[in-house]
Amino acid sequence: MTNQAYQVIARRWRPQQFDELVGQDHIVQTLTNAIEQNRIAHAYLFVGPRGTGKTSTARLFAKALNSEGGPSVRVDDSSELSQSIMNGSCMDVIEIDGASNNSVDQIRSLREECQYTPTQCTYKIYIIDEVHMLTTAAFNALLKTLEEPPEHVKFFFATTEAHKVLPTIVSRCQRFEFRPIEESVIADKLCVIAKAEGIEIEKAALHAIARLANGGMRDAQSILDQMISFCGKQIRESDVLDVYGLVGIEEVKALASDMAGLDYTQLMDRIANFVQGGRDLIRVHHDLLAYIREVLLDAIQNKGKTVVLGTEMTTASLMRMSEILQKGESSIRTGLSERSNFEIVLLKAAEESRSLEIDSLIQTIAASEASDVKGEKKKRG
Numbered sequence: 404m405t406n407q408a409y410q411v412i413a414r415r416w417r418p419q420q421f422d423e424l425v426g427q428d429h430i431v432q433t434l435t436n437a438i439e440q441n442r443i444a445h446a447y448l449f450v451g452p453r454g455t456g457k458t459s460t461a462r463l464f465a466k467a468l469n470s471e472g473g474p475s476v477r478v479d480d481s482s483e484l485s486q487s488i489m490n491g492s493c494m495d496v497i498e499i500d501g502a503s504n505n506s507v508d509q510i511r512s513l514r515e516e517c518q519y520t521p522t523q524c525t526y527k528i529y530i531i532d533e534v535h536m537l538t539t540a541a542f543n544a545l546l547k548t549l550e551e552p553p554e555h556v557k558f559f560f561a562t563t564e565a566h567k568v569l570p571t572i573v574s575r576c577q578r579f580e581f582r583p584i585e586e587s588v589i590a591d592k593l594c595v596i597a598k599a600e601g602i603e604i605e606k607a608a609l610h611a612i613a614r615l616a617n618g619g620m621r622d623a624q625s626i627l628d629q630m631i632s633f634c635g636k637q638i639r640e641s642d643v644l645d646v647y648g649l650v651g652i653e654e655v656k657a658l659a660s661d662m663a664g665l666d667y668t669q670l671m672d673r674i675a676n677f678v679q680g681g682r683d684l685i686r687v688h689h690d691l692l693a694y695i696r697e698v699l700l701d702a703i704q705n706k707g708k709t710v711v712l713g714t715e716m717t718t719a720s721l722m723r724m725s726e727i728l729q730k731g732e733s734s735i736r737t738g739l740s741e742r743s744n745f746e747i748v749l750l751k752a753a754e755e756s757r758s759l760e761i762d763s764l765i766q767t768i769a770a771s772e773a774s775d776v777k778g779e780k781k782k783r784g
Contacts, residue, residue, distance in 0.1 A: 411624075411625070411628050412596060412600070412624045412625070412627060412628045412631075413621045413624040413625055413628070416596055416624060417459055417489075418456070418459050418463060419463075419480050419489065420463070420477065420478070420480070421434065421435055421463055421467070421476060424456055424459065424460060424463065425456075425584065425588055425592050425620065426455070426456070426582065426584030426585065426588045426589075426620065427455065427456050427460070427581055427582065427584075430456075430460060430579050430581065433579070434460070434464055434467075435476045438467055438468070438474050438475065438476050439476060441474070443468065443474065443557070444576075444577045445549075445552050445556070445557055445558065446549055446552070446557070446558040446559075446560070446575055446576040446577070447461075447464070447557075447558070447559050447560065447576055447577050447578075447579065448534075448560045448561075448562070448565070448568070448572075448573060448576035448577070448578045448579065449461060449559065449560065449561045449562070449579050449581060450561075450562055450563075450565040450578060450579065450580055450581065451563070451580060451581025451582065451583075452563060452581070452583055452617075452618055452619060453563055453619055453621070453622070454616070454618075454619025454620055454621030454622045454623075455581040455582065455583065455584060455618065455619060455620065456581060456620065457532075457561040457562075457581055458498075458530070458532060458561055460579075460581075461530045461559040461561060462488060462489055462491075462496075462530070464559065465488055465496045465526075465528045465530065465557075465559065466478050466485050466488045466489060468525065468526050468528070468557065469484065469488065469495070469496070469523075469524035469525050469526055469528075470485075471484065473525070474525075484523060484524065487523075488524075493523060493524065494521075494522055494523055495521035495522060495523050495524040495526070495527045495528065496524065496527075496528045496530065497527075497528070497529050497530070498530045498532065499513070499529060499530065499531045499532070500532055500533065501531050501532055501533040501534045501535070501536040501537050501562075502533050502536040505536050505537045505538050505541055506538065506540075506541060507538065507540040507541045507543075507544050509541070510537070510541040510544040510545050511544050513529065513545075514544065514545070514547075514548045517529075517548055517552060517553055517556045518553060520555055521555055525555070526555055526556065526557050527555055527556050527557075528556075528557045528558075528559060529556070529557070529558050529559070530559045530561070531558070531559070531560050531561070532561045533561070533562060533563070534560040534561065534562045534568060534572075535562045535563075535564045535565070535567035535568050539569065542568075542569045542571070542572055543569075545572070546571060546572070546575075549572065549575045549576075550575055558576075560572075560576060565578075582618075583617065583618025583619070584618050584619070584620055585618075586610060586613040586614055586616075586618075587613070589612075589613035589616055589618075589620060589623045590606075590609040590610050590612075590613040592620065592623075593609050593612060593613065593623055593624070593627055594606075594609055596624070596627065597609075597627070597638075600631070601636065602631060602636055602637075602638065603636060603637045603638070604630075604637075604638040605638065605639050605640050607640035607651075607652075608630075608638050608639055608640040608642065608643045610652070611640055611643040611644060611649055611651075611652075612626045612627055612630070612643055614649075614652075614690065615643070615647055615649060615686075626643075626647075629646070630642065630643060630646065633646055644682075645681075647683070647686075648681055648682050648683035648686065649682065649683065649686060649690075650677060650682050650686070650687050650690065652690070652694075654673070654677075655687070655690045655691055655694050656694060657673065658670070658673055658674075658687070658691055658749075659691060659694055659695060659698065659712055660712045660713045660714070661673060661753075662712075662724065662749060662752060662753035662756070663712035663713065663714040663716055663753070663756070664712070664713060664714045665753055665754075665757060667750065667753070670749060670750070670753070671746065674742070674745065674746055674749070678742055684735065684741050684742065684745045685735060685736060685741075687745075688728065688731075688732060688735055688745065688748070691728065691749075692725065692728050692729065692732075695721060695724060695725050695728065696725065698711050698712060698716070698721060699718060699721040699722065699725065702716060702717065702718045702721055703718055707719075709721075716756070720756040720757065721756065723752075723755045723756050723758070724752045724753070724755065724756035725752075726755075727748065727751050727752035727755050727756075728748065728749075728752050731744070731747075731748030731751070731752070732748075734747075734748065735748060
């Protein structure tokens with residue numbers, strides 16, 4: 404007798420109800436209102452980065468519309484129909500991969516199938532993932548059906564690249580923007596999962612995973628899964644940093660302070676330690692830029708100045724530093740020596756942050772000359 408196959412955390416913890424969908428409150432509110440007010444459109448377009456809940460929302464919405472007794476926000480998860488919809492085995496909720504089913508013939512076949520009434524559910528629902536991968540001819544074949552579909556048919560489209568979807572398709576859909584999920588929200592959800600799984604994990608480790616996930620809950624859950632495989636029942640921040648080549652947030656802050664204080668020796672030593680420790684310099688650059696933005700916001704809130712970096716910095720100097728870091732990203736990624744380019748970009752950003760802009764310098768000189776002229780006139784008077 405074989406053991407049951409292991410199911411990854413991202414699948415086991417997939418939302419089963421709307422209130423379990425985190426980080427997308429604006430979408431949950433709109434869809435639940437639509438269900439309660441019976442204002443269900445015939446086509447929806449879900450747009451956003453990977454792992455933010457697009458397909459999960461489509462399944463939840465399909466389950467809610469096909470609830471026994473009519474559309475309902477709260478659906479019985481134990482019913483056979485609900486389970487079949489959520490696990491993708493329902494005959495009337497058809498999930499299609501737009502990347503591999505993108506020809507005009509396949510869309511024409513779909514259009515013909517639409518005419519048949521559902522066998523199990525109230526609505527026959529088509530969930531087309533990565534819809535931007537459909538060809539132009541396929542999009543055009545879908546237009547008429549999308550504009551005037553049968554009453555029993557609903558279309559849910561999901562895409563990470565909305566700009567590739569034809570405007571004529573977008574105009575026929577209700578569009579929902581899925582936002583990258585905040586790090587704090589991801590960390591809180593991971594904490595709940597870890598407790599349920601019997602895992603002891605440091606708070607700093609949770610935030611390191613959330614930072615690494617770049618706003619995607621699925622990515623965060625997959626990382627947590629991998630860390631459990633690596634560490635077992637206890638996960639420390641240092642484990643996450645070592646496995647993924649990250650640098651702790653305190654090290655990122657120290658790096659920014661070295662730049663602000665023009666401490667080039669310490670800056671170079673710190674970078675050398677990163678390289679020796681096998682840290683991902685691209686990721687360090689990303690985290691550094693994000694931290695500089697936080698410092699810039701602090702300066703804006705404090706009348707244009709901040710001492711967060713241990714040295715007084717103005718909004719202008721922080722913006723110059725940030726601009727150089729942004730411009731230097733491509734050279735770090737594509738240059739012959741990642742380390743050399745990383746060092747040059749940081750040194751240049753530090754130097755530029757302390758240099759006056761040309762316009763500012765001209766204004767200073769002009770103001771000084773005007774003051775001298777006034778002084779001379781007073782003496783003559």
